[in-house]
Amino acid sequence: MTLIKSISGIRGTIGGVAGDTLNPLDIVKFTSAYASFIARRHEGDGHPKVVVGRDARISGEMVRSIVCGTLMGMGFDVVDLGMATTPTTELAVRHHNADGGIIITASHNPKQWNALKLLNADGEFLTAADGAEVLDMAAREAFEYADVDHLGSYTADDDFDSCHIDDVLALQLVNVEAVKDRHFRVCVDAINSVGSIILPRLLDKLGVEYTILNAEPTGQFAHNPEPLEKNLHDIMNKVKEGGYDLGIVVDPDVDRLAFISEDGTMFGEEYTLVSVADYVLSHTPGNTVSNLSSTRALRDVTLHHGGTYHASAVGEVNVTTKMKDVDAVIGGEGNGGVIYPESHYGRDALVGIALFLSLLAERGVSLTQLRSTLPEYYMAKNRIDLTPDTDIDAILDKVKAMYADEQVTDIDGVKIDFADKWVHLRKSNTEPIIRVYSEAATTEEADAIGKEIMQVVEQMV
Incomplete structure (x- = not known):
């Protein structure tokens, strides 16, 4: 069993001895430390406010109840999104003018894992310095709980998905009419998590015909949830045999995105960002950023469009920091993470899907045809x-x-x-x-x- 404490949050396997795994005592401690950190930065009257969202993991409800209760005990008002994607929760922090957010998800890790991912008031992951401060507070248990007259409140917002979808569809480069006119048929692997809730609603709005595999948000992942070729043979065969235009694969918290070409082959996880960047740069030339372990193809595409490519250290917060420094118009990570600042500074599979379908619709190409136009690495x-x-x-x-x-x-x-x-x-x-x-x-x-x-x-x- 494992408990990993890092500047980006706390993650671990469920069950076992306190201090060695992700268990109720450690969830309380780290939530309290985060709340103490946020309280120091809270401005104005009233209670600090934190948004909470979770993926569909089996342990999610247990962790959610502890997190929300602890925040209320610290004197925080809680906005609970229930089951929500990571990018949905990030956007909700800004929408609710909250002081921060906690995403309960272990991303692509197997079902026995869970985690607390910590956001600032901009709905972005904490910086390394801020994360280190939270860890220090947790180690010293430097927090104090509210008395009975100053406990926080609880509010459920169980339909923020609608706001997220509206935000995506309103993006200038999401060509809704062109996508509708293309009449795409797609197959989606939603891994029995929150993608099964929000992706059908997005695709309905885009006029896309779809089949959803693993469509129940039970947290019983049908296969290893990391969206790599070795884990995706079922959807690859389904796309090839079913005459679909493409396959769409997300991880449990819907911040990573991979595509399957119409012939049942992987489009390439690294090429999710490359293709979306090629589309964005063709309309809005500018700079790009990815981490050092991502494909050189993004550099080549950026240079082709007259922009400058920049590399960051590995880690989403490092990518977004660099993007801000160089005023990048698009960026992300080679693991299928698309970060589009016009929406927000976070990996967002919904944004990636909408931009990718717009690209295919405007150019009138298939995935195999599109792949052949991109640098080959x-x-x-x-x-x-x-x-x-x-x-x-x-x-x-x-x-x-x-x-x-x-x-x-x-x-x-x-x-x-x-x-x-x-x-x-x-x-x-x-x-x-x-x-x-x-x-x-x-x-x-x-x-x-x-x-x-x-x-x-x-x-x-």
């Missing part, structure tokens, strides 16, 4: 297992020095950019391993350059 992912006493930072410094003649970026591990390929080495925050991501023009080349660097590292150990 292939990625390999490996890892180096080390011992707990290995000085990983020292190893990465040596690698950096060895490849000083190449373009090297060290804002997050070490990334070596060669003329026609790259390798990114990052140490894990939770295990004694180095993750090795590499990309090149073919799978074989990507794997070869990754293993070449791995051999260099292994000789240093």
Whole structure:
């Protein structure tokens, strides 16, 4: 069993001993610490306000009740969205003029996991410094509960999905009429979570005919919930055999997005952002951002449209911070996360779906035709297992020095950019391993350059 405390929140497996897993005592402690952090920043009269949303995990109702009760005990007014996507909750923080938000979701992790993801008053994830402050408060138990006359209130807002959908449809580059005229037939894998609630409503508004797989928000995930090819054979076969125009896959909290082409093949998780960016840049040229482990194809597309590409450290808050710094018009992560500032600074599969369908409708192409127009790269992912006493930072410094003649970026591990390929080495925050991501023009080349660097590292150990 595992409990992981990080600057982005707390996550762990359900059940077990206090302090070792995500259990009621730790949920209370970290919710209280977050509330204390938010209270320091609350301005004006009245109680601070926090929005709470959750995905459909089996443990979600248990965690939700503890979180809401703890916030009320801290003197906070709670707006409870019930089952809601991560981007829905982010938007609701701003809509309700709240001081923050808590999303109860372990994203793509299996059903035994859950987590508290923490938002600021802008509906965005806490910065590293703010997250560290919350962890410090939790460690010191530096919080005080309200007396009976100052307890917070509870309000349910169980239809904020409508506001989220309206926000998406109002985006300038979402071409609702063109999508309706295309009469798309799509197959959706909603993984038995909150996507099964909100995606049919979005697709109805877009005039899309659809079939929903795993359509009950029970939290009983039908397969490993990470939207990778190895987990998606059922929908891939369904799309191929059923004559659909495309398949749509989301993770349990609907911030990651992957597509299946009409022939039943993966469009490519990395290419969700690339294709949406190509569409956005064709209408609104500007800068883009993705993290260091994302495909080089975004850089190529950005340059093609006359913009400048920027790389950030891995992690959504790092991407959004960089996007603000360079005034990016589109950005995200290669794991299928699309961040479109015209809507909000958060990964949002609904925004990604609406923009992607608008792209297909306006250009009159299929997914396989669209894929053939984008830069072609292939990625390999490996890892180096080390011992707990290995000085990983020292190893990465040596690698950096060895490849000083190449373009090297060290804002997050070490990334070596060669003329026609790259390798990114990052140490894990939770295990004694180095993750090795590499990309090149073919799978074989990507794997070869990754293993070449791995051999260099292994000789240093």
